[in-house]
Amino acid sequence: MKMNHRPLPIEFYYQPTLELAQSLLGCLLIHETPEGIAAGYIVETEAYMGAGDRAAHSFGNRRTRRTEVMFAEPGRVYTFVMHRHTLVNVVSGAVEVPEAILIRALDPLEGLDLIGERRAGRKRGEWTNGPGKLTEALGITMEDYGKKFTERPLFISSGYSPEDISSGPRIGIENTGEARFRPWRFWVTGNHNVSK
DNA sequence: CTTACGATGTCCT
DNA sequence: GGACATCGTAAGG
Numbered sequence: 001m002k003m004n005h006r007p008l009p010i011e012f013y014y015q016p017t018l019e020l021a022q023s024l025l026g027c028l029l030i031h032e033t034p035e036g037i038a039a040g041y042i043v044e045t046e047a048y049m050g051a052g053d054r055a056a057h058s059f060g061n062r063r064t065r066r067t068e069v070m071f072a073e074p075g076r077v078y079t080f081v082m083h084r085h086t087l088v089n090v091v092s093g094a095v096e097v098p099e100a101i102l103i104r105a106l107d108p109l110e111g112l113d114l115i116g117e118r119r120a121g122r123k124r125g126e127w128t129n130g131p132g133k134l135t136e137a138l139g140i141t142m143e144d145y146g147k148k149f150t151e152r153p154l155f156i157s158s159g160y161s162p163e164d165i166s167s168g169p170r171i172g173i174e175n176t177g178e179a180r181f182r183p184w185r186f187w188v189t190g191n192h193n194v195s196k
Numbered sequence: 197c198t199t200a201c202g203a204t205g206t207c208c209t
Numbered sequence: 210g211g212a213c214a215t216c217g218t219a220a221g222g
Contacts, residue, residue: 046203055203066218081217083204102203122206132204142217172203195204 005030005039007155013074017092017099020074021047022186024090026160029106031138032153036114038138040106040128041159044187044194046170048089050099054179055170058098069146070098077147077154079140085132088140090149090156104171105187105195106134130195164189171195 005028015023022045030039048056050070057080058070069078070091078089078100093099106128108115115137119127128134135141140154149156166189173180187194 048203057203062219064219080203082202083217084215085204087203089203104203126205130205170203175202 005155005157007150007152008157010073010075010150013090013092013149014094017047017049017101018184020090020092021045021101021184022165024101024103024156025165025186025188026162028109028157028159029103029134029138030110030155030157031140033139035139036111038108038111038114038118040108040110040115040134040138042103042105042156043107043191044103044105044185046102046104046186047092047184048100048102049182049184050093050097053182055173055176055182056098056100058100061098063098067098070100071096072146075149077144077149079135079142079145081142082132086135086141087131088135088144102131103134104131104185105129105191105193106137107191107193108137125192129193162188 024042024045027042050058051061058067069076073095074092076091078091089100089102091100128137167183167186170185
């Protein structure tokens with residue numbers, strides 16, 4: 001089970017955001033902490049398309065302390081807090097192009113005991129099947145804001161190539177006009193850890 | 197300083 | 210399917 005993972009190179013992140021959102025499916029998200037290593041395959045993502053996307057925090061190039069990292073080079077870690085949950089994004093798009101990809105669900109692979117502790121009281125199928133759940137499972141917090149996915153301790157490595165990818169409207173953005181209908185959510189077809 | 201509000205999760209019916 | 214917890218961020222006074 002214990003594999004020798006290493007971060008994907010920065011070049012991986014230099015592809016159009018909608019392609020990167022699909023390329024990330026099947027990749028491993030790994031977090032090494034003092035408590036141990038926890039990792040899972042990415043099985044669901046959502047693209048946020050920057051200045052022209054009403055659902056994006058960076059809509060209209062809105063630039064604040066929170067969105068600042070979206071304007072940096074791709075491959076950075078964008079974390080933000082939603083109610084009491086931390087959500088994690090992969091920054092994409094060139095410098096000054098504030099696009100990002102939300103990681104919505106994982107398939108747990110490594111550190112299952114640790115993940116079970118962090119998600120104590122929940123059934124195994126509820127460990128990482130949502131954007132706020134997976135950050136708790138991997139111990140991702142606002143401390144990780146601005147870090148690079150190309151470096152430890154929080155990084156992305158290659159995993160497997162999904163047989164089939166599905167797409168559809170994004171979740172939880174009912175109040176964003178036409179943007180809500182854009183099919184910018186992607187998931188591994190048939191995977192049962194996709195969020196509900 | 198004050199206020200409003202979510203890219204959510206959980207519990208209840 | 211609906212209520213609501215709970216808090217950092219953003220914006221305005």
